[in-house]
Amino acid sequence: MNDGPELAVLRLGHRPGRDERMTTHVGLTARALGADRVILPDNAGQSKETVKDITARFGGPFAVELSDSQKALVREWDGRVVHLTMYGERIQDVESEIREAHREDPFLVVVGGEKVPFGIYEHADWNVGVTNQPHSEVAGLAVFLDRLFEGRELEREWEDADQRVIPRETGKEVEPTDSE
Amino acid sequence: MNDGPELAVLRLGHRPGRDERMTTHVGLTARALGADRVILPDNAGQSKETVKDITARFGGPFAVELSDSQKALVREWDGRVVHLTMYGERIQDVESEIREAHREDPFLVVVGGEKVPFGIYEHADWNVGVTNQPHSEVAGLAVFLDRLFEGRELEREWEDADQRVIPRETGKEVEPTDSE
Numbered sequence: 001m002n003d004g005p006e007l008a009v010l011r012l013g014h015r016p017g018r019d020e021r022m023t024t025h026v027g028l029t030a031r032a033l034g035a036d037r038v039i040l041p042d043n044a045g046q047s048k049e050t051v052k053d054i055t056a057r058f059g060g061p062f063a064v065e066l067s068d069s070q071k072a073l074v075r076e077w078d079g080r081v082v083h084l085t086m087y088g089e090r091i092q093d094v095e096s097e098i099r100e101a102h103r104e105d106p107f108l109v110v111v112g113g114e115k116v117p118f119g120i121y122e123h124a125d126w127n128v129g130v131t132n133q134p135h136s137e138v139a140g141l142a143v144f145l146d147r148l149f150e151g152r153e154l155e156r157e158w159e160d161a162d163q164r165v166i167p168r169e170t171g172k173e174v175e176p177t178d179s180e
Numbered sequence: 181m182n183d184g185p186e187l188a189v190l191r192l193g194h195r196p197g198r199d200e201r202m203t204t205h206v207g208l209t210a211r212a213l214g215a216d217r218v219i220l221p222d223n224a225g226q227s228k229e230t231v232k233d234i235t236a237r238f239g240g241p242f243a244v245e246l247s248d249s250q251k252a253l254v255r256e257w258d259g260r261v262v263h264l265t266m267y268g269e270r271i272q273d274v275e276s277e278i279r280e281a282h283r284e285d286p287f288l289v290v291v292g293g294e295k296v297p298f299g300i301y302e303h304a305d306w307n308v309g310v311t312n313q314p315h316s317e318v319a320g321l322a323v324f325l326d327r328l329f330e331g332r333e334l335e336r337e338w339e340d341a342d343q344r345v346i347p348r349e350t351g352k353e354v355e356p357t358d359s360e
Binding site: 018021022025028029031032033054058086087088089090091092093118121122124126127129130131132133134135136138139140141142143146147151153154155158164165166167168169170171172173174 | 198201202205208209211212213234238266267268269270271272273298301302304307309310311312313314315316318319320321322323326327331333334335338344345346347348349350351352353354
């Protein structure tokens with residue numbers, strides 16, 4: 001979002017077919033709510049294309065990548081790692097400490113699919129629960145980003161968009177942008 | 181959540197197979213983040229069972245229903261209707277007005293799938309965009325509820341749960357509850 005150190009979201013695990021839309025929604029939510037980059041498993045090429053297409057039409061900067069070594073990426077991340085999990089510490093208890101740390105350090109936010117390896121829990125600087133209830137990795141990521149950025153992500157400007165939506169009380173309005 | 185007028189979430193539209201997990205995640209997110217009830221389309225029986233099962237294990241109160249007349253339900257709702265859409269007014273511009281209204285009136289929060297009929301835009305008291313970017317109905321619902329309840333939903337107590345998660349820095353801890 002260009003107002004601090006990088007924030008990348010890593011989607012851990014992807015079952016082609018079954019997880020297609022969830023993985024796509026993780027990528028689109030990361031983009032819309034202020035992350036700089038999303039890293040998807042290397043079998044999630046279809047989700048990558050969707051997120052790239054939306055970025056081309058609605059603007060960036062936002063990067064989407066595939067990786068075949070996600071655990072290594074977590075281990076070798078040069079910065080802080082947050083793992084979102086319903087077993088973690090309550091977001092309301094740790095968010096100010098996390099916000100503080102993000103002023104200095106690049107962040108990797110890990111969003112699990114099924115069965116996250118124990119090493120991820122151990123390696124994370126914070127395991128964070130957006131509630132300790134089972135719900136949705138997309139919902140957890142959304143609330144985490146909105147709280148981390150304290151709403152600044154909603155004011156973000158988009159570059160190189162073909163089109164933009166004009167907020168309206170009723171109906172739909174989309175206008176082409178002149179991005180020369 | 182028992183601290184104000186009812187809040188129900190209505191999931192509009194469901195394509196069996198394709199939408200199963202998104203619809204389930206809408207239901208689970210509604211439950212985890214403070215709604216009292218979710219109303220799913222009548223072809224989403226599988227999602228209903230999953231949400232019921234989670235409520236039985238992790239507690240309530242939370243109701244899940246199927247309806248075959250969702251448009252009528254919106255039209256006849258005795259209270260206020262919020263429709264979440266990327267074409268709507270910016271949440272940061274309308275949230276305090278909406279919060280104020282929810283102190284008095286029951287709320288129906290409509291979460292669309294594909295192609296929401298124009299009548300829903302017209303009938304809604306507010307069309308609200310959690311960003312005017314395409315992302316995820318689950319993410320939009322999550323941020324909307326967290327902002328509406330200003331985090332109170334995270335402190336909610338659960339009744340009649342069989343088990344509960346103990347927040348931990350590392351690892352997983354689940355304990356049985358004695359709910360006699």
